[in-house]
Amino acid sequence: MKSHVWRPLYLVLGLIALVLIARLFIVPKGFGVNEQGYMYGFYRKANEAEWKSLGAKYKTSEYCKNCHADKIATRKDSLHAAIPCENCHGPAGNHPDNPPKLEIDRSRELCLRCHAYLPYAASGRATITGINPEMHNAGIECVNCHNAHNPKREATR
Amino acid sequence: MVHGELWTVKEFFVYPNEYIYWSIQIVMYPFMTGLVAGAFVLSSLYHVFGIKQLKDIARFSLVFSFALLPVAMMPLMLHLQQPLRNYEVMATPHFTSAIAAFGIVFSTYAMIVASELWFVYRKHFVETALSLGRKTHKGPVEFFRYLLFSALTLGAYDVSGEALHKDEKAVKVLAGVGIPVACFLHGYAGFIFGSVKANALWMTPLMPVIFICSAVVSGIALCMLTYILTMEIRKFIVGWKRKRYPTLSSQEESQIKSVEAHVVNITSRYLLMFMILAITLELLDLIFRGYTAVKSWDILRNLIYGKDFTNIFILQYGLGNLLPFILFLLPRLTIKRAALGSMLMLMGVFMMRWNVVIGGQSFSSSFAGFMHYHLPLIPHDLETLKEGLVGALAVGAMPFILFWILAKIFPLFGEEKSS
Amino acid sequence: MITRRDFCKKTMLVAGGLSLPLAALEIFDPKKLLAEKADKARVRWVFLVDTHKCVGCGFCVKACKLENELPLEANVARTWVERYVVTRDGRIYADTPNAGRDGFTNDKIALGLGKYQQVKKENIEKAFFVPKLCNQCENPPCVQVCPVGATYQTPDGVVLVDRSWCIGCGYCVMACPYGMRFFHPQYRVVDKCNFCYHRISNGMKTACMDACPFGARRIGNIKDPGDPVTKIIMRERVGVLKDEYGTKPQVYYLGLSKEVK
Numbered sequence: 001m002k003s004h005v006w007r008p009l010y011l012v013l014g015l016i017a018l019v020l021i022a023r024l025f026i027v028p029k030g031f032g033v034n035e036q037g038y039m040y041g042f043y044r045k046a047n048e049a050e051w052k053s054l055g056a057k058y059k060t061s062e063y064c065k066n067c068h069a070d071k072i073a074t075r076k077d078s079l080h081a082a083i084p085c086e087n088c089h090g091p092a093g094n095h096p097d098n099p100p101k102l103e104i105d106r107s108r109e110l111c112l113r114c115h116a117y118l119p120y121a122a123s124g125r126a127t128i129t130g131i132n133p134e135m136h137n138a139g140i141e142c143v144n145c146h147n148a149h150n151p152k153r154e155a156t157r
Numbered sequence: 158m159v160h161g162e163l164w165t166v167k168e169f170f171v172y173p174n175e176y177i178y179w180s181i182q183i184v185m186y187p188f189m190t191g192l193v194a195g196a197f198v199l200s201s202l203y204h205v206f207g208i209k210q211l212k213d214i215a216r217f218s219l220v221f222s223f224a225l226l227p228v229a230m231m232p233l234m235l236h237l238q239q240p241l242r243n244y245e246v247m248a249t250p251h252f253t254s255a256i257a258a259f260g261i262v263f264s265t266y267a268m269i270v271a272s273e274l275w276f277v278y279r280k281h282f283v284e285t286a287l288s289l290g291r292k293t294h295k296g297p298v299e300f301f302r303y304l305l306f307s308a309l310t311l312g313a314y315d316v317s318g319e320a321l322h323k324d325e326k327a328v329k330v331l332a333g334v335g336i337p338v339a340c341f342l343h344g345y346a347g348f349i350f351g352s353v354k355a356n357a358l359w360m361t362p363l364m365p366v367i368f369i370c371s372a373v374v375s376g377i378a379l380c381m382l383t384y385i386l387t388m389e390i391r392k393f394i395v396g397w398k399r400k401r402y403p404t405l406s407s408q409e410e411s412q413i414k415s416v417e418a419h420v421v422n423i424t425s426r427y428l429l430m431f432m433i434l435a436i437t438l439e440l441l442d443l444i445f446r447g448y449t450a451v452k453s454w455d456i457l458r459n460l461i462y463g464k465d466f467t468n469i470f471i472l473q474y475g476l477g478n479l480l481p482f483i484l485f486l487l488p489r490l491t492i493k494r495a496a497l498g499s500m501l502m503l504m505g506v507f508m509m510r511w512n513v514v515i516g517g518q519s520f521s522s523s524f525a526g527f528m529h530y531h532l533p534l535i536p537h538d539l540e541t542l543k544e545g546l547v548g549a550l551a552v553g554a555m556p557f558i559l560f561w562i563l564a565k566i567f568p569l570f571g572e573e574k575s576s
Numbered sequence: 577m578i579t580r581r582d583f584c585k586k587t588m589l590v591a592g593g594l595s596l597p598l599a600a601l602e603i604f605d606p607k608k609l610l611a612e613k614a615d616k617a618r619v620r621w622v623f624l625v626d627t628h629k630c631v632g633c634g635f636c637v638k639a640c641k642l643e644n645e646l647p648l649e650a651n652v653a654r655t656w657v658e659r660y661v662v663t664r665d666g667r668i669y670a671d672t673p674n675a676g677r678d679g680f681t682n683d684k685i686a687l688g689l690g691k692y693q694q695v696k697k698e699n700i701e702k703a704f705f706v707p708k709l710c711n712q713c714e715n716p717p718c719v720q721v722c723p724v725g726a727t728y729q730t731p732d733g734v735v736l737v738d739r740s741w742c743i744g745c746g747y748c749v750m751a752c753p754y755g756m757r758f759f760h761p762q763y764r765v766v767d768k769c770n771f772c773y774h775r776i777s778n779g780m781k782t783a784c785m786d787a788c789p790f791g792a793r794r795i796g797n798i799k800d801p802g803d804p805v806t807k808i809i810m811r812e813r814v815g816v817l818k819d820e821y822g823t824k825p826q827v828y829y830l831g832l833s834k835e836v837k
Contacts, residue, residue: 004313004320005327008272011311015268019247026248028741035731039253040719043728047738054774057643058783082789087635091642113633113679120661120703124631124790133681159652160759168688170837172708172755173653173675178746238744238764245724245743256723256747354717354821355753452820522755523837525670526688 057091060084064092071149078150088148108133111142160238163541164533169526177518177530181549182232184514187346187368188375188507189229189552194343195376196222197270197335202427204273204332210423213416216277217387218380220567223270224560230263231552235543255349262345266338273331275311276324278567282309283316305566343372350513357453357524358460358517363442370435375506377428378499381421383560385496387569388417421495425485432502436478439509456524460516464527469512477505619732620826621771622798623782624805624814625707627831629792632657632705634679639787641677643772648677652758654769655709655784660835661685662701668835669693680705706836707793709784710735710756710769711817711825718748718757718768727766733826734773739765753821771795798826 034041064085065072075081086092088110089102117130137145147153161176196218202208203215234240250257275282286306289299313320344365350356351364392413399405443461446454461469481498515530533545542548640655641648657676661669671686684692716735719727726741727748742765749757749766760767772782776795780786785793796805808814808830815832816825829836 003323004311004315005276005323007311007313008268008275012268012272015264022244023248026244031249031725034728036729038251040716040729041731042249042251042725044725044738044741047728047736047740048730051736051770051773052777056772056775056778056780056783058639058786060780060786084786084789087639087787087789091639109678109681112681113635114631116679116681118632118680118683118703119697119700120632120705121700122702123627123704124629124792125705128631159650159761160764162651166689170670170672171688173651173656173672174749174758175755176758178749178759233745236745238746238759239742242724242741242743245726245741249725249741251722251725254721254723254747256721256745259723349747353721353750355751518750522753523670525668525837 057093058084058086059092060086064089067096074153075149078152080149080151106141106143106148108139108141111146111148115142160540164531164544166529166531167521167526168529169521170523171521171526171528172523175521175528177515177528179236179514179518180530180544181532181546182236182544182552184507184510185232185549185552186229186236187343187350187372187514188510189225189232189556190343190346191368191372191375191506191510192379192556193222193225193229193266193376194339194369195373195378196225196380197339197376198373199377199380199424199427201332201336201339204328205336208423210419214380214384214420214424217384217569218376219270219274219277220563220569221380221383221556221560222376223274224563225556226267226270227559228552228555231555232548233259235548235552255345255352258345262338262342266335266342269331269335269338273328273335274567275309276328276331279310279313279324280316280321281568282306283314286310287314309566340369344369350517355522356517357457358520359513361442363438364513367435367438367442370431370438371506371509373431374428374435375503377424377431378502378506381424381428382496382499382503383557384424385417385421385492385499388413389492391570392417417492421492422490425490425495425498428499428502429482429485432478432482436474453524456520460520460527464519465512465516468508468516473505473508473512476501477508478502481505618799619797620799621712621733621776622796622805622809623709623712623771623827624794624796624808625709625827625829626792626794627704627706627829627833629790630657630705630707631790631792632659632676632680633789634676635787635789636707636784636793637675637677639783640769640772643775643783644767646767647761650761651675652761652767653677654756654767655707658706658708658836659685659703660706660833661695661703662835663695663699664701665699666701669695670835670837702833704831704833706829706832707784708754708756708817709793709827710771711754711823711827712771714824714826715822717751717753717821717823721747721751723747730773734771734776735768736770736773737766737768739763742766753818753823754825 028044028046030045031043032045034043034045061072061084068085072085088105090105092102093099095102112133114125114128115130116133118125120126142148143155145155147155159176161178161180164180165176167175199211200215200217200219200222203211234243237243246257246260250260252258286303286309289295289303289306292299295303347365347368350359350368351361353359392410395410395413399407399410446457481501484494484498484501487494519528519530520526521528533541536542536545536547634657637653637656638648640646641650641653644654646652646654651674653675655675656672657680658670658672659676659680663669669685669687673680673686684694687693712729712734714733716729719729719735722728723745724741724743726738726743727735728738729735744759744765746759746766749759757766757768759765772780772784775782782793782795785795794805796803796809798806798809800806801810809828812830814828814830816828817832817836819825
C-alpha cells in the first residue's frame with residue numbers, strides 16, 4: 001500500500017473528512033427525520049413553532065363584538081350579517097392599539113364583488129341581487145343610497 | 158414583480174402562480190453537464206477501450222472535461238434564488254430529491270477527473286518542479302510556478318518506469334470508473350426532469366437515456382470543434398514563424414495537418430454513432446406519446462406541432478441533427494465541413510435542452526393555457542443579468558477561459574517529443 | 577493459501593461492512609414509518625370547498641394576501657378563485673383575473689395577451705366558480721423533491737416551508753401539479769398556502785374561511801369523527817382535484833365538475 005498511487009485517494013479522504021466536520025457546525029439544531037418519515041418529515045423541527053407563533057391579522061367579528069356590539073346588532077336581521085366586519089373594515093390586527101383607526105373600504109368595487117350581475121345560474125351568484133354596474137348609477141358610491149350594515153334600512157350618509 | 162413574471166407572457170387559462178421559473182440557466186445546466194460527460198467519454202474511449210486513433214484527442218478532451226466541470230455548477234448557482242445557501246445540499250441532503258445527490262455525484266466525478274489528470278500529468282509535474290527547483294535564481298513568477306508544481310506532485314517524485322507503469326494502470330481504472338459516473342452525472346440530470354410527474358412533457362423514463370446520448374454527442378462535437386480551432390491556431394503560428402524564418406522546414410506544418418485530419422475523421426464516426434442513438438430515442442418518445450395519447454397529449458401536440466414547431470423540427474431536428482448528419486456522411490470529409498457540422502450539432506443539442514426545459518414549462522398544468530418565454534437580452538437588474546443572455550453567455554464562455562488557464566499547467570500537445 | 581483464521585477474519589469484515597449500510601438504511605423502513613404515521617397525531621387538517629356556494633366575490637383571496645403578508649399587487653396568490661363558463665356549443669372558458677383578488681365584477685373572460693371573451697347569457701350552458709388552495713397532499717410531491725429538507729409535512733398534515741433553509745431552486749414549484757407554489761417577492765424563497773397554520777394551530781379558522789360570507793370554505797379535522805367537515809366528507813359525494821397524480825389531495829370539493837382544471 002506504500003505506493004504513490006494512493007496519494008489522490010488520501011487527498012479525497014481528507015476532503016470528505018473536512019465536509020463531515022463542517023456539517024457538524026452547519027446543520028441547525030433539531031434538523032432530522034421527524035414523525036412523517038424521511039420522505040416527508042426531514043426538516044428542522046423548530047420551524048413548526050415559528051410558523052405557529054405568527055400573529056393573526058384577521059380577528060373575526062367576534063373580536064369586533066367586544067366593543068362594537070351596537071354596530072353588529074344593526075345588521076342582525078340583514079342578509080349582510082353573514083359578511084365579516086373585516087371584509088370591509090380591513091383586518092383588525094391589534095386595533096384599537098395598533099392600528100388605532102381602521103381604513104374602511106366604501107368603494108363601489110367592493111359591493112360589486114357580489115352585486116355585479118353575472119348570468120351564472122349554476123353558481124351561488126344567482127341567489128344574490130345583481131345590478132349592471134354600467135347602467136345602475138355608474139360612478140356613484142353605493143353607500144350613498146344603501147345602508148351597508150343593513151340594506152333594508154335607510155342609508156346613513 | 159415576482160420571480161419569473163418578467164420573462165413570462167401568459168395565454169388562455171394559466172394558474173396564477175405559474176411562470177417560467179426554470180429559465181435560460183437551467184437550459185445551460187444540462188447543456189454544460191452534457192459537455193462534461195461527453196468530453197470525458199471521448200477521452201475514455203482511448204484510455205479504457207484502447208482506441209489508439211483517439212490518443213491525440215483523448216488527453217485534450219480530458220483537460221477540457223476538467224475545464225468544463227466548475228462551469229457545470231455555475232448555471233445552478235446563477236439560478237438559485239438563495240445562492241449563498243448552496244452548501245445546504247451537502248449539509249442536509251434529502252435523497253428522495255433528485256437534486257440532492259448533485260453535490261455528491263458532482264464531487265465524486267470531479268475527484269475522478271482530477272485524479273486521472275494527476276496520473277496523466279504526474280511526470281510533467283515532477284519534471285517541471287525538479288527543473289525549476291534546480292534554478293538558483295527564481296523570479297516571482299518562476300517561484301510561484303515552482304510552488305504550484307511542487308504542490309501538484311503531492312510529494313510523489315518517483316518517475317521510474319515502474320512507477321509510470323502504475324500511473325498508466327491507475328488512469329485506465331479511473332477512466333473505467335469515470336464512464337459510469339459521468340453517465341450517472343448526466344443521466345441523473347435527465348432524471349431530475351424525467352421524474353417530475355406534474356410535467357407532462359418531462360415525465361418519461363427515457364429522459365435520462367436521451368440526456369446521456371445527446372450529452373455524448375454535444376461533448377464530442379465541442380471537443381472536436383475546440384480541437385480543430387487549437388490545431389488551426391497552431392498551424393497559423395507555425396506558418397507565421399516560417400514566414401519570418403524561411404529556413405525552417407515545412408515538415409511540422411504538414412504533420413499537424415495530417416494528424417488533425419485523421420483525428421477528426423475518426424472522432425466524427427463516434428459522433429454519428431451516438432447521434433443516431435439519441436435521435437432514435439427522441440423519436441421513439443415522440444411517437445409513443447402520440448400513439449398512447451393520454452390526457453396531456455392535446456396540449457403537447459399543440460405545443461410540439463404548433464407553438465414550438467420551428468424550435469423542434471427546424472432548429473433541433475433539421476439544422477441541428479439532419480444537416481450535420483449529411484455533412485458528416487458525405488464522402489471526403491474536410492476540416493471546414495467537420496467544424497461546421499460540429500457547430501450545428503452543438504446548436505442542435507442546445508435546442509434540444511431548450512425545448513425540454515422551456516418547452517416543458519410553456520404550457521400550464523391546467524392543460525388549458527400557454528406561457529411564452531422572452532429571454533431578457535439587456536440586463537437592467539441582477540435578475541436579468543443572472544438569468545438573461547449575459548448570464549448564459551458568461552456560462553458559455555467560461556470553459557474556454559478555464560481551458561486556456563489549464564492548458565498552461567497541463568500541456569496539451571508535444572509531450573512525447575520532449576521526453 | 578488462505579488459512580481458516582484468515583478466512584474467518586475476512587468473512588467477519590465483509591459481514592460487518594455489509595451490515596453498516598443496512599443499518600444506515602433503517603430509517604427507510606416503511607412499516608415503521610406507517611406505524612408512526614398512524615398513531616402519533618390526533619389531528620389531520622383537511623379542507624372542504626362547496627363550489628355551489630361560491631359567488632366569486634374574492635374576499636377570501638384578499639384576506640389571504642393580507643393575513644399572510646403577500647403584497648396585494650404581487651401577481652401570485654396562496655389561494656385563488658377560478659371562473660368556468662361552458663358555452664352551449666361545448667367550449668370551455670376559464671380565467672382567474674388577479675387570482676380573483678377583486679372578485680368577478682364583469683362577464684369579460686380574460687384570455688391572456690390582453691384579450692377578453694364575452695359570452696352572452698343565452699349562450700351559457702353553465703357557469704360557476706371554483707376556489708383553489710393548497711391540497712396539503714398526503715403524498716406531497718413538492719416535499720419529496722426538496723433537495724435540502726426545507727419543506728415538509730407536519731404531523732397534522734400541513735405542508736410548510738422553512739424560510740430560513742429554502743435555497744430557492746424551484747424544484748418543488750415544478751413538482752406541484754396544482755401550481756400552488758411560487759416565489760415570495762420579498763423573502764425570495766418559496767411560499768404556499770399552509771391553511772393559515774398560525775391560525776388553525778391556535779384555535780382559529782383559516783383567514784379565507786373567516787372571510788367567506790357564504791360558507792363555501794371550511795377547514796376540518798378528518799381524525800375527529802364528530803367534526804362537521806369530516807361528516808360531510810365521509811357521508812356525501814365529494815371529489816378531489818387531479819387524483820391521477822397519486823398525491824392524495826386533502827382538499828375536498830362538493831359540486832366539482834369535469835370542466836374544472
